[in-house]
Amino acid sequence: MALWRLLASAALAIVIAGCAMTSPTPQAALAPDIPSGALSPIQRMTLVGWTVRRQEPAQDVWTRMRAGFTMPDLSTDLVSDREQWYASRPEALTHMTERSGKYLFYIVEELERRGMPTELALLPFVESAYNPVAVSSAKAAGMWQFMPATGTYFDLTQNAFRDDRRDIQASTRAALDYLQKLYDMFGDWHLALAAYNWGEGSVSRAQAKNEGLSLGTGYTELTMPEETRWYVPKLQALKNIVNDPQAYGVKLADIGNHAYFESVRITRDMDVLRVAELAGVSESDFRQLNPAYKGPTIFAAATPEVLLPWDNAQIFKANLATLQDARLASWTVWTAPQRMAVAEVAKKVGVEETVLRSVNLIPSGMLIDAGAALLVPRTASLLTDVAAEIAHSGQLKLASAGRGQGSGTRVAVVARKGETVATLARKYKVSAADVARWNNVGRNAKFRTGQRLVIYRAAQPAKQQSARK
Structure with a gap:
């Protein structure tokens, strides 16, 4: 009998311990006290667990973007001014958002992956109206508007054949790296954006000046150039409009919450036209996704991947597989051994001077300098693709011919x-x-x-x- 009571007590302890993770029903809660030494019948319990909720994906990229708005809002007269300015141009705003449709999903996804505010996906609207081939009077290029030196600092290749400041993926990677660096430096997104436009040194000096005058060092308290003063208000105005387009009488382009393009690997030099034909897209459409390429040919050693619309990427792969032994590039690179006249080079490589000037963007009155890398027609017997060193670093080197006075x-x-x-x-x-x-x-x-x-x-x-x- 003692053994039975001992086993019963152990069983009761196990039940009570197991019930520590459960919640009793009301009946169990009102059960009378159990007399000492009596074995209680097991009461029905209600399990407490995690609530399972169904997560519906965002219907479009705008909804997805709004969910990631985490930047503090800026509320100033300049923001109101820009809201009115954009809202008074609904057709232009719709057109601008349509142009972003090829790139916006990719950028929002990159921001989410990095844990950065998705408002930053609106920055190319401010910088370039989402035009990846935009060039400013100060020589900033691409939809993120990188200056040449800044682009070089963030490993954006700029040579005779390509400019990665215009590359969709490379420039986005560099821009987000830069913005994160600036946020880490200033601890404030408004100041980080001001530094992206004005330079981190300029913002730091403006803060130091205010500190010396016992003034505040926040974005709205700094003295800055006119362009920078309007920079963040423009972004905030666009954020407000995207957040509630109907309130401003604006219609945003219909952009689905899915990838527009796919990255496709190439292993051989290929003409841009050939890639477009194999993918079933126009050259214009191809260059909108691959705006970094300056000339007619893509060199695989430096550019192992191209971007194609999702469906066309599959078409391209299937068609390319049938052309493994075909000649795919009609241009190659020739390096000038010494300073030469353009006409002399044209004769040497067997092409019309006008064609050589056009494909290499050589202005009149210039000589080809020693070491210059030029695009020239590829002969039928030349099967070797352009070497990696030339494809990565080839530069068009020119010298002035002067006004009939020598080299200049x-x-x-x-x-x-x-x-x-x-x-x-x-x-x-x-x-x-x-x-x-x-x-x-x-x-x-x-x-x-x-x-x-x-x-x-x-x-x-x-x-x-x-x-x-």
């Missing part, structure tokens, strides 16, 4: 306050058209103070040179 000299120039194409042309006694062409800007462009520029000056005749010594 390249002069590095730093723009002064108020400097324009016209003022530089007058200062160096060259044409405004040449200044604009040498610096890849428009004829009426204005330069930023401190902007680095280039001028080619004709060499002086020998007598003049000796007279000045």
